[in-house]
Amino acid sequence: xxxxxxxxxxxAHPPWNHASSxxxxxxxxxxxxxxxxxxxxxxxKVNWNHEPAGxxxxxxxxxxxxxxxxxxxxxxxxxxxGGGFDVFHLVGTNALIFSPTSKLxxxxxxxxxxxxxxxxxxxxxxxxxxxxxxxFFIDSYAFTTPRIGQWKDELSPRTKRFLVRPPxxxxxxxxxxxxxxxxxxxDPGLRTVLYMGPLxxxxxxxxTVLRAVKRLVENGVKLRLVILTSASRTTLEACERVLALSxxxxxxxxxxxxxxxxxxxxxxxxxxxxxxxIFPYVGPEPEKLADPPFGILEAMACGRxxxxxxxxxxxxxxREGLTGFLLQNTTVDELxxxxxxxxxxxxxxxxxxxxREKIVENFDYPKVATxxxxxxxxxxNGQS
Numbered sequence: 001x002x003x004x005x006x007x008x009x010x011x012a013h014p015p016w017n018h019a020s021s022x023x024x025x026x027x028x029x030x031x032x033x034x035x036x037x038x039x040x041x042x043x044x045k046v047n048w049n050h051e052p053a054g055x056x057x058x059x060x061x062x063x064x065x066x067x068x069x070x071x072x073x074x075x076x077x078x079x080x081x082g083g084g085f086d087v088f089h090l091v092g093t094n095a096l097i098f099s100p101t102s103k104l105x106x107x108x109x110x111x112x113x114x115x116x117x118x119x120x121x122x123x124x125x126x127x128x129x130x131x132x133x134x135x136f137f138i139d140s141y142a143f144t145t146p147r148i149g150q151w152k153d154e155l156s157p158r159t160k161r162f163l164v165r166p167p168x169x170x171x172x173x174x175x176x177x178x179x180x181x182x183x184x185x186x187d188p189g190l191r192t193v194l195y196m197g198p199l200x201x202x203x204x205x206x207x208t209v210l211r212a213v214k215r216l217v218e219n220g221v222k223l224r225l226v227i228l229t230s231a232s233r234t235t236l237e238a239c240e241r242v243l244a245l246s247x248x249x250x251x252x253x254x255x256x257x258x259x260x261x262x263x264x265x266x267x268x269x270x271x272x273x274x275x276x277x278i279f280p281y282v283g284p285e286p287e288k289l290a291d292p293p294f295g296i297l298e299a300m301a302c303g304r305x306x307x308x309x310x311x312x313x314x315x316x317x318x319r320e321g322l323t324g325f326l327l328q329n330t331t332v333d334e335l336x337x338x339x340x341x342x343x344x345x346x347x348x349x350x351x352x353x354x355x356r357e358k359i360v361e362n363f364d365y366p367k368v369a370t371x372x373x374x375x376x377x378x379x380x381n382g383q384s
Contacts, residue, residue, distance in 0.1 A: 001377070002034070002035060002036060003034075003035040003036070003086050003087060003373065003376050003377075003380075004035070004036045004038075004083060004084060004085045004086045004087075004109075005031065005035050005036065005037050005038070005085065005086065005087045005088075005089055005376070006037075006038045006039070006040055006059070006078055006081075006083060006085040006087070006088050006089070006109070007024050007027060007028060007037065007038070007039050007040070007089045007091060008039075008040045008041075008074055008078065008088055008089065008090045008091065008093050008098060009021065009024045009039075009040075009041055009090075009091045009092040009093055010041060010042040010061075010063070010067060010070040010071065010074060010092060010093045010094075011041070011042070011092060012024035012025070012039060012041045012091060012092060013041045013043050013046045013048075014046055014047060014048070014050050015232070015261060016050075017230060017232065017233065017261065018233070019116060019117065019288070019289075019290035019294065020091050020092030020116070021092070022294060023091055023092075023114070023116055023144075023166060023167075023290070023294075024039070024052075024091045024092070025052045026052075026166070026167040026168070026169070026365075027089070027091070027164070027167060027368075027372070028052040028053075028054060028055055029052050029053050029054060029167070029169065029365065030167040030169070030365035030366075030368050030369045030372075031054075031369050031372060031373065032052075032053065032054025032055065032056070033054065033369070034369060034373060035373065035376075036056045037052075037054060037055060037056055038055070038056055038057035038058070038059060038081070038083055038085070039052070039055055039057070039058055039059065040059040040060075040061065040074045040077055040078045040081075041058075041059070041060065041061070041074070042060075042061045042062070042063040042064070042070040042073065042074060043060050043061075043062075043063055044062060044063045057081065057083060059074075059077045059078060059081050060077065061073035061074045061076070061077045067093070067094045067097075068094050068097050070093065070094075071093050071094035071095075071097035071098040071101070072097060072098075072101050074093060074098060075097075075098050075101040075102040075105060075107070076101075076105065078102065078107065079102065079105045079106070079107050084108075084109075085107075085109040086109055086110065086376070086380060087109055087110050087111075087112060087376050087379070087380075088102065088107070088109045088110070088111045088112065089112045089114060089142070090111065090112065090113045090114060091114045091116070092114075095111075095113040095133065095138060096126060096129050096130060096133050098111075099111050099113070099133050099137035099138050100133060100136070100137045102137075103136075103137050110139040110140065110376075110379050110380060111137065111138050111139050111140075112138075112139065112140045112141070112142050112379070113138050113140075113141050113142070114141075114142045114143075114144075114164065115141060115142070115143050115144070115148070115151060116143075116144045116166070116290050116291065117288065117289065117290060117291060118149060118150075118285040118289070118291055118312060119148075119149055119150035119151050119154070127154065130154065131156070134155065134156065134159055135156075139160065139379060140159075140160035140161060140162065140375075140379050141155065141159060141160070141161040141162075142161070142162055142163070142164045142375070143161060143162075143163055143164070144163075144164060144165060144166050144290065144291060144292065145163075145291050145292055145312070145313040145316065146163055146313070146316075147291070147312065147313040147316065148161075160379065162375035162378075162379075163371070163375075164368065164371065164372050164375070165362055165363045165367070165368050165371070166290065166292065166294055166297060166363060166368075167363065167364075167365050167368040167369075168294075168297050168298060168301050168359055168363045168364060168365075169364075169365050170301050170356075170359060170360045170363075170364040170365070171365075172264070172268070173268060173271075173298050173301035173302055173359075174268075174301065174302060174303070174356075175272060175302055175303035175352075175356065176268070176269075176272050176302075177272075187222075189222050190222050190223060190224045191221070191222060191223040191224070191275045191276075191343055192223070192224055192226055192273060192274045192275050192276075193213070193223055193224070193225050193226070193274070193275065193276050193277075193278055193339060193343075194226045194228070194270060194271070194273075194274035194276070194277045194278065195209070195225070195226070195227050195228070195277075195278050195279075195280070196227075196228045196229075196262075196267065196270065196271075196277070196295060197228075197229065197279075197295060198229060198230065198233055198234055199227075199229050199234050199238040199239065199242065200286075200287050200288075201282065202281065202282045202286040202287040202289075203280075203281055203282075203286055203287065203289065204227075204280060205280060205282055205330050206241070206242045206245060207245060208280070208330055208331060208332050208335055209225070209278075209280055209330075209335060210225070210242070210245050210246055210249055210251065210255070211249065211332045212332050212335035212336040212339060213225050213251055213254060213255070213339075214249045214250070214251050215332065215336045216336060216339060216340065217251055217254055221340065221343070223254065223275075223339075223343070224254055224255070224256060225254060225255050225256070226256045226257075226258075226270070226274070227242065227255065227256070227257040227258070228258050228260065228262065228270060229257070229258075229259055229260075230259075230260075230261050231259045231260055231261050232261055234259060236259070239257055239259050242255075242257055243255070243257055267298065268298075268302060271298065271299050271302040271304050272302050272304070274299075274304055275305065275342075275343060276304075276305045276306075276307055276339065276342040276343060277295075277299040277304050277305070277306050277307070278306075278307045278308070278338075278339070279293060279295060279296055279306065279307070279308035279309065279314075280307075280308075280309055280327065280330050280335060281293075281308065281309040281311050281314075281330070282309070282311075282330050283309055283310070283311035283312075283329075284311055284312075285311070285312065286311060286312075289312065291312040291313050292312065292313050292314060292316065292317050293308075293312075293314070296308055296314065296317060296318065296324075297317065297359055297363055300317070300318075300323065300324065300355040300356060300358060300359045301356055301359040301360070301363075302356070303352045303353065303355060303356040304352065304355070305324065305325070305342050305345075305348055305351060305352060305355075306318055306323075306324035306325070306355065307324065307325045307326075307327065307338050307339065307341075307342045308324065308325075308326060308327065309326070309327045309328075309329070309330060310326045310327060310328055314326070317358060317359075317362075319358075321345070321347065321351070322351065322354055323351060323354045323355040323358045324351065324355055325338060325341055325342045325345075325351075326338075
């Protein structure tokens with residue numbers, strides 16, 4: 001059976017630079033070989049020269065600036081498409097609006113609500129509405145991790161749910177020989193510690209990271225901290241705070257910060273140029289973080305050494321000393337020890353090998369496609 005699946009995300013469109021849009025794009029790419037995939041998204045001004053590979057149909061609803069209004073418009077666009085979809089897979093739209101609207105419009109497809117971030121305490125305010133929606137309008141939930149935390153308490157025992165790992169194209173994200181193009185990184189004696197992501201305090205506690213780097217430099221470790229952050233999602237002021245602190249700590253020569261929106265090929269090149277890729281998240285639930293974080297999966301698929309805080313479901317993927325290294329907290333002492341351990345371990349070749357194997361085994365496109373299509377089949381056949 002060829003499933004007809006419509007992915008719905010009000011901001012699932014280029015430049016594909018945040019969790020819900022990345023997840024949507026990759027699900028379409030990995031499923032399109034065996035399913036007819038359409039995309040319904042709210043968009044006013046988007047260059048659609050870079051549609052996801054394999055996308056069969058694009059349904060556009062005019063963006064309103066309100067997620068609730070966009071959800072209604074998306075349900076109307078999906079209803080009027082004539083697609084006869086088997087499944088509506090909701091990634092990043094208001095499910096409590098889209099689902100009942102779609103059902104009231106006579107839409108026949110099963111509705112799957114995808115959860116890829118931790119439970120938000122603000123969700124409690126809509127608890128009664130969600131229980132009604134879950135009972136009458138939402139057919140199943142999909143999670144990117146089996147550690148669903150407080151979501152488990154929110155869902156009734158009868159609520160169907162299944163696991164959809166975040167897909168990683170391991171033929172694309174892979175180890176590669178790369179030259180360090182930046183002149184500042186040309187010194188072969190320098191070890192590169194890479195952070196790639198937003199400069200939110202819960203994602204990158206720059207004060208403790210920089211102070212840990214200062215200690216390491218003072219103790220004779222030759223390293224350069226490379227910080228790559230999005231130009232469209234990070235302010236100049238946030239970058240200036242990091243650079244000002246590096247200057248006051250006298251380590252500005254050891255810090256390279258670039259505010260730039262990278263292509264996926266550039267991301268892969270930077271991963272492969274790093275000795276260690278760090279994810280110093282402040283737990284227990286870093287702000288707006290996909291679980292598990294896509295950056296960790298991408299870096300591991302490239303066969304890199306990952307150092308991450310032990311938050312959310314990270315330790316399901318990063319096993320201490322086996323597929324990477326874990327931080328128990330983000331104090332200066334712990335970051336200093338963690339970076340040093342990651343740089344000086346005698347098992348780095350083995351760790352890098354096992355890291356990639358872990359991602360290929362659990363997150364590669366063929367694996368995720370098979371599991372997701374099986375879940376769709378069970379849902380359509382009325383199985384749990």
